[in-house]
Amino acid sequence: MRIGIDVGGTNTDAVLLDGSTVLAETKVATTEDVTSGIAAALAALHAATAHDPGAVQGVMIGTTHFINAIVQGRDLAPTAAIRLGLPATEALPPMSGWPARLVTAINGRSYLCHGGHEIDGRSIAPVRRDELERAAEDIHAHGVHCVAISSVYSPINADCELEAAEILRELLPDTSISLSHQIGRMGLLERENATIINACLSELASHICHGLGQAVSAAGIDAPLFLSQNDGTLMDVDHARHYPVATFASGPTNSMRGAAFLSGLRDCAVVDVGGTTSDVGMLRHGFPHEASTEISVGGIRTNFRMPDVLSVGLGGGSRVREDPLSIGPDSVGYRLTQEALVFGGRTLTCTDIAAAAGIADIGDRGLVRHLERSFVDAVRARIAEEIGAAVDRVRPSAEHLPIVAVGGGSILVPDELPGVGLVHRPAHHATANAIGAAIAQVGGEVDKMYSVAPGERDRLLDEAKQEAVDKAVAAGAKPDSVQIVDVDEIPLAYLPGNATRIRVKAVGDLVLSG
Incomplete structure (x- = not known):
């Protein structure tokens, strides 16, 4: 048996799998600290189907901890960026183009040193120890413990980064070091940005991985812990401590992998409707199609492995406004059960529309009887239009591919999207993200x-x-x-x-x- 958990902005989902059979599934509200929400999900899973925690062979988690930290600019460690490229690359120093708030959040410091290679592998300049010694002295003086090292064309030849890292580990033995050739791809600035992001998350990663381990152990589970990566594969918790940036897109990736598993389709479009957003992407050979261009994370251009996913601000918790008609992009998020009309709140959401239309049995439907049928139909038509447009934007050709709808909010997706095609809604679709983590x-x-x-x-x-x-x-x-x-x-x-x-x-x- 294995347990899959996926932490979303609104809900934390958990499933218990025995082979390919879903034994139990649960959905609980995501908590502000996330870890206690995971503990609640594990408890709810055990309550749904009693099982021996000792029989669980692995726990797979997809988490929003790290992407949320960057987007919100919180819990980030002071970080130094060392670029090896002199006498070239002086025009744009590290962190060029970063939002000022994030540079401030990491107390960003940068240093330009000699090194790097040409695209054909020829050396630009040798690494100079004296430059690194001066940088290390300044880094130590400012109490910085996280360093990102980037070298020109290091994906082709990483010797300069490895040499610099060896010198800095000798000079700063307690420092966490991230190397760009292990994180990003071609393109110096984007790869360097990804490495700095990874470095500033390293202290949080150690804390979070420890917390996740404690939550799993507290549930009586003595099994290996894995985290989902952006490409739909797993990494063990020790690897996650060093490469937290590899978890950024684990949410939509897990949903897409779960959709492939549940539907039996390996090439299709997937629409994952959560509480806050709808994520639309393409599956190729059962894995998400990867983006070929740079990806913006919190306003920072990066180029590490990420699925090509289009996110639109439409989910079960999205606010609906009547005049003029608009849906989202703002959402009540994990406060859905306090703020939606069907739960006695005062905010009209997409969940209220689903209840009023009779397609969802949730909360007290009597609290939305006052909504005009014509208005409810207009909202549902707008939802179909926006999701259909998103699918049309991500598909590679005009050919009609199968569409699989998953996620707790997928009841909002009609059985057919005009001009796009029929929609498949497999069993257990509401927890496809957790299933995707479990079968990774x-x-x-x-x-x-x-x-x-x-x-x-x-x-x-x-x-x-x-x-x-x-x-x-x-x-x-x-x-x-x-x-x-x-x-x-x-x-x-x-x-x-x-x-x-x-x-x-x-x-x-x-x-x-x-």
């Missing part, structure tokens, strides 16, 4: 530059695939379950030697004891 696999990825000589393409592809498989197995995948799910080849015509960027992703089932 582990993966390995290779993203490298190769010089492809004539007749060498197949050999290099096989080499990259085997490396991805080996990484998945090292991460905890059953060797005989690992499959290659994605291969990309991008010829780089502006480089000599038939340079090609090859990206391979492999996934497999997690090995669990017992």
